[in-house]
Amino acid sequence: MPQVSLTVNGKPASAEVEARTLLVELLREKLGLTGTHVGCDTSQCGACVVHVDGMAVKSCTMLAVQADGAKVTTIEGLAAADGTLHPMQEMFREHHALQCGFCTPGMVMTAIDLVATHPDGLTEEQIRHGLEGNLCRCTGYHNIVKAIAAAWPLMHGKGMPAAAE
Amino acid sequence: MAPPFEGIGASVRRKEDLRFISGHGHYTDDINRPGQVYAYFRRSDRPHAKIVSIDTKEAAAAPGVLAIYTAADLAAIGGLPCGWQIHNKDGSPMAEPKHPVLAEGRVRHVGDPIAVVIAETKQQAKDAAELLAIDFEDLPGVATVTDAVKPGAPQVHDGVANNVCYDWHIGDKAAVDAAFARAAHKVRLDLTNNRLIPNAMEPRAAIGEYDAATGDYTLYTTTQNPHVIRLLMCAFVLQLPEHKVRVVAPDVGGGFGSKIYHYAEEAVVTWAAAKLHRPIKWTAERSESFMSDAHGRDHVTTGELALDKDGKFIGLRVHTYANMGAYLSTFATAVPTYLSATLLAGTYTTPAIYGEVTAVFTNTVPVDAYRGAGRPETAYLIERLVDCAARETGIDRVEIRRRNFIPRSAFPYQTPVALQYDSGDYVATLDVAMKKADWAGFPARRAAAAAKGRLRGIGMSTYIEACGVAPSAVAGALGARAGLYEVANIRFNPTGSVTVFTGTHSHGQGHETTLAQLVTEQLGVPLAQVEVVHGDTAKIPFGMGTYGSRSLAVGGSAMVKAMDKIIAKGKKIAAHLLEADVRDIEFKDGKFTVAGTDKSKTIGEIAFTAYVPHNYPHEELEPGLEETAFYDPKNFTFPGGCHICEVEIDRDTGVVHVVNFTAVDDVGRVVNPMIVEGQVQGGVAQGIGQALLENAAYDASGQLVSGSFMDYTMPRADDLPSFHVATENTMCTHNPLGSKGCGEVGAIGSPPAVINAVVDALRDYGVRHVDMPATPAKIWSIMHAAAPKMAAE
Ligand code: FES
Ligand code: FES
Numbered sequence: 001m002p003q004v005s006l007t008v009n010g011k012p013a014s015a016e017v018e019a020r021t022l023l024v025e026l027l028r029e030k031l032g033l034t035g036t037h038v039g040c041d042t043s044q045c046g047a048c049v050v051h052v053d054g055m056a057v058k059s060c061t062m063l064a065v066q067a068d069g070a071k072v073t074t075i076e077g078l079a080a081a082d083g084t085l086h087p088m089q090e091m092f093r094e095h096h097a098l099q100c101g102f103c104t105p106g107m108v109m110t111a112i113d114l115v116a117t118h119p120d121g122l123t124e125e126q127i128r129h130g131l132e133g134n135l136c137r138c139t140g141y142h143n144i145v146k147a148i149a150a151a152w153p154l155m156h157g158k159g160m161p162a163a164a165e
Numbered sequence: 166m167a168p169p170f171e172g173i174g175a176s177v178r179r180k181e182d183l184r185f186i187s188g189h190g191h192y193t194d195d196i197n198r199p200g201q202v203y204a205y206f207r208r209s210d211r212p213h214a215k216i217v218s219i220d221t222k223e224a225a226a227a228p229g230v231l232a233i234y235t236a237a238d239l240a241a242i243g244g245l246p247c248g249w250q251i252h253n254k255d256g257s258p259m260a261e262p263k264h265p266v267l268a269e270g271r272v273r274h275v276g277d278p279i280a281v282v283i284a285e286t287k288q289q290a291k292d293a294a295e296l297l298a299i300d301f302e303d304l305p306g307v308a309t310v311t312d313a314v315k316p317g318a319p320q321v322h323d324g325v326a327n328n329v330c331y332d333w334h335i336g337d338k339a340a341v342d343a344a345f346a347r348a349a350h351k352v353r354l355d356l357t358n359n360r361l362i363p364n365a366m367e368p369r370a371a372i373g374e375y376d377a378a379t380g381d382y383t384l385y386t387t388t389q390n391p392h393v394i395r396l397l398m399c400a401f402v403l404q405l406p407e408h409k410v411r412v413v414a415p416d417v418g419g420g421f422g423s424k425i426y427h428y429a430e431e432a433v434v435t436w437a438a439a440k441l442h443r444p445i446k447w448t449a450e451r452s453e454s455f456m457s458d459a460h461g462r463d464h465v466t467t468g469e470l471a472l473d474k475d476g477k478f479i480g481l482r483v484h485t486y487a488n489m490g491a492y493l494s495t496f497a498t499a500v501p502t503y504l505s506a507t508l509l510a511g512t513y514t515t516p517a518i519y520g521e522v523t524a525v526f527t528n529t530v531p532v533d534a535y536r537g538a539g540r541p542e543t544a545y546l547i548e549r550l551v552d553c554a555a556r557e558t559g560i561d562r563v564e565i566r567r568r569n570f571i572p573r574s575a576f577p578y579q580t581p582v583a584l585q586y587d588s589g590d591y592v593a594t595l596d597v598a599m600k601k602a603d604w605a606g607f608p609a610r611r612a613a614a615a616a617k618g619r620l621r622g623i624g625m626s627t628y629i630e631a632c633g634v635a636p637s638a639v640a641g642a643l644g645a646r647a648g649l650y651e652v653a654n655i656r657f658n659p660t661g662s663v664t665v666f667t668g669t670h671s672h673g674q675g676h677e678t679t680l681a682q683l684v685t686e687q688l689g690v691p692l693a694q695v696e697v698v699h700g701d702t703a704k705i706p707f708g709m710g711t712y713g714s715r716s717l718a719v720g721g722s723a724m725v726k727a728m729d730k731i732i733a734k735g736k737k738i739a740a741h742l743l744e745a746d747v748r749d750i751e752f753k754d755g756k757f758t759v760a761g762t763d764k765s766k767t768i769g770e771i772a773f774t775a776y777v778p779h780n781y782p783h784e785e786l787e788p789g790l791e792e793t794a795f796y797d798p799k800n801f802t803f804p805g806g807c808h809i810c811e812v813e814i815d816r817d818t819g820v821v822h823v824v825n826f827t828a829v830d831d832v833g834r835v836v837n838p839m840i841v842e843g844q845v846q847g848g849v850a851q852g853i854g855q856a857l858l859e860n861a862a863y864d865a866s867g868q869l870v871s872g873s874f875m876d877y878t879m880p881r882a883d884d885l886p887s888f889h890v891a892t893e894n895t896m897c898t899h900n901p902l903g904s905k906g907c908g909e910v911g912a913i914g915s916p917p918a919v920i921n922a923v924v925d926a927l928r929d930y931g932v933r934h935v936d937m938p939a940t941p942a943k944i945w946s947i948m949h950a951a952a953p954k955m956a957a958e
Contacts (some may be wrong), residue, residue, distance in 0.1 A: 004663070011223075019287070028195075034192075034195035035187070036188070037187065037366075038194075039366045039367070039451065040873075041450045041873075042451065042452075042874055044873075044875065045366065045451075045874065047366060074188065075186075075188030092186050093179070096179065096842075096843045098182060098186065099675070099844075100365070100367065100416075100417065100418045100673030101185025101190050101418065102192065102367040102418025102419060103366045104185050104186060104188075104420075113803075125883075127882070128883040131882035131883070132881055132883055134882070135366060135418050135879050137363075137364055137365055137421070137851070137879070138366075138367050138419050139522070139843060139846060139848075140847045140851075140880075140885060140911075141845040141882040141885055142850075142885075143843060145882065146887075
């Protein structure tokens with residue numbers, strides 16, 4: 001069985017996998033990182049989004065062996081060592097952008113990538129478009145959109161956003 | 166500094182969020198038990214067939230396989246029960262064919278489980294399942310209710326004539342016939358309430374475990390009601406004593422009804438765990454969810470409304486064909502009847518109503534309650550009929566509603582179809598919604614859209630629904646096979662913190678916060694000192710779970726009752742400590758005070774005294790401070806409100822864009838406004854999904870066509886606008902909180918508002934009705950089939 005070695009949330013990790021093992025299976029089943037979820041089998045829900053070398057990737061759509069040598073960040077690796085949350089996590093809580101929480105890890109990872117790749121600003125339309133690959137059945141997206149808009153200035157060093165309505 | 170306000174009415178941020186946003190939620194599939202093995206179910210890929218033979222030899226020899234079970238191995242196991250018995254018009258009981266855990270000689274829908282393979286790894290189980298050689302003999306199948314009741318239709322069950330499960334009615338037929346005989350106007354509408362697939366984002370999962378040393382079973386499962394699952398599985402399916410079975414519903418990733426029911430997989434992994442002495446995990450793949458989670462809606466309805474010359478509704482006649490699917494799911498039979506037809510009065514004074522329901526078996530996945538369960542179907546019918554009536558009588562659609570509303574002064578209001586509404590103010594929710602949506606400014610917006618070549622429409626619904634199914638005695642008389650009360654245990658710990666054990670279950674609703682706020686409000690304990698425990702039959706005395714927006718109205722009321730008992734006991738302890746008469750003790754803001762003095766004890770001190778009872782009225786009281794209450798509601802609650810939708814239709818593509826959506830709901834007392842708004846937003850998104858996007862499609866034989874997210878259109882962020890959501894509340898008069906429930910209003914009020922807006926946008930095309938979902942293809946064909954008056958001019 002092939003061996004993969006990668007960096008996950010800043011720590012080296014390695015495991016023996018089958019050639020067909022998906023990255024999400026490696027994370028959840030071999031490395032015990034169950035924060036990354038599986039919501040579909042057709043690559044459409046985004047519950048499994050992680051960052052691979054800084055880019056948002058659906059981890060159900062990548063083989064574990066393809067991640068050999070990569071730097072992977074999962075939802076568990078976002079908060080600082082002292083527990084300080086990432087601004088996106090903070091804004092999800094502040095704006096009630098989660099209900100059951102199942103889509104949340106993927107949403108947060110996608111949202112961070114979306115904000116990071118839009119340093120000049122992010123409209124509601126761009127946010128909604130940017131979430132096309134992530135399904136949420138609980139929130140109707142309203143508060144997710146608000147949370148992402150509120151996280152944008154925080155992530156780009158522009159200070160606190162206007163208070164939530 | 167005053168402590169932050171955290172009681173009833175505060176939008177406190179959710180206690181449960183930290184674990185979810187940091188990836189530390191604990192969903193069923195996140196749990197791994199020592200020695201765990203995996204189950205994979207081989208399901209039918211055909212709608213209707215005889216199973217001629219199952220050859221397990223090759224699969225059994227595959228690597229890692231521990232066992233393969235089929236119906237033959239489960240002979241001693243009962244079928245999956247139905248929890249509500251409906252009676253036919255002639256008084257005879259409904260047809261209730263067996264719902265086997267694994268198919269017995271015949272498969273009746275795509276997804277029907279035939280065999281289970283248990284292996285060391287998930288992949289091995291799946292690989293081996295593909296090696297099962299099953300010989301089928303295909304039978305003709307039937308998917309729709311209209312086909313299933315035709316003479317000569319394929320029969321889903323032997324012995325169920327014409328596929329009819331029951332033929333039920335409610336109301337006064339003669340009075341309705343008389344109303345129609347003298348009506349000045351009659352309006353008729355045939356419509357379909359499209360079949361939906363719930364698709365909670367967490368797929369169902371279950372882990373069965375057996376402890377050979379004690380004989381104890383544990384089932385971890387994605388359920389909304391662990392005690393109900395334990396009861397059904399123990400009493401009807403596995404015949405196990407309840408005290409030897411623990412059911413745990415850990416974090417659950419959404420339910421929307423689909424996780425109420427007792428499913429085959431739960432029983433199989435529990436049973437097999439004892440056979441193999443290994444914990445067994447099963448997790449659905451999404452394609453399995455599509456073909457095995459109970460679906461929702463699927464009604465075909467004809468409604469007729471009789472009006473007098475002034476536009477007053479004088480009679481309503483409704484017939485519904487309700488698709489049950491291939492077998493009866495747990496609450497399937499109650500949905501079109503007691504959860505639907507009993508609301509046919511809507512928000513109106515219609516004096517004569519007659520409703521008939523024919524429930525029908527087809528070769529499709531079982532259908533059961535999905536967010537709203539019966540009430541969306543009725544709200545959709547009534548609110549579409551009212552819009553048609555307005556158009557056909559020439560009375561403005563707002564005016565015709567106002568003319569027929571049950572006035573605020575008429576409550577409690579007895580409808581002609583069994584229910585008695587306790588409170589509401591339909592004029593108030595209508596007025597607020599119209600103002601928020603700027604109804605008056607619509608013509609200008611329509612003209613502006615027209616100038617850009619777009620069709621703009623506006624529509625409303627002024628709906629009602631019923632939550633917190635109750636009381637148990639009435640439900641029992643109507644066929645319910647369980648009680649519908651709720652249970653709360655409130656436990657003070659010696660150092661003054663509180664643990665709440667609730668029989669309700671949170672799978673997104675935020676109970677750990679909302680229910681804790683009730684304790685803060687009533688007992689004055691800071692929110693951080695209150696912990697809500699749910700979802701484990703080993704910890705919680707009992708409970709009926711969460712569905713039908715019942716958790717606060719019923720479960721919260723049980724908590725209030727338990728806390729009343731805590732206060733009553735606390736007063737006695739305080740009287741002893743303060744050397745006063747118990748009648749002079751007042752309780753407020755967490756303090757017991759001797760009236761008119763400054764002598765007081767905090768509830769924390771009282772709790773400590775109760776657990777360290779050195780100075781204590783032992784002759785009168787037991788030590789400890791913990792109380793349990795069962796609350797059986799006196800009536801349903803009746804949330805209602807007004808939803809207004811504004812759409813624009815692209816003439817070239819037929820795409821309907823929701824450009825504005827306003828929901829003003831009456832949900833009774835609001836505990837956490839932030840959470841209530843979130844519930845409504847989520848419900849509205851599902852309602853818009855039903856109206857515009859979602860459809861569980863079968864071909865005529867029963868083959869599931871929309872079996873993945875590629876074919877079933879889930880609402881995505883860019884399909885929806887931001888919503889305007891508000892409440893305008895009247896209090897429920899019969900529960901101690903005044904709360905009515907907010908979980909389903911969004912999904913109930915929105916579909917008719919959307920379709921009314923779509924029909925309004927198409928008014929120049931002479932369109933009277935558009936069935937859901939109003940997809941681009943459907944709208945485009947409508948526009949192209951009917952030459953618009955506008956174009957002709
Ligand atoms: S699990 Fe659905 S996209 Fe990866
Ligand atoms: S919060 Fe439940 S799916 Fe998004």
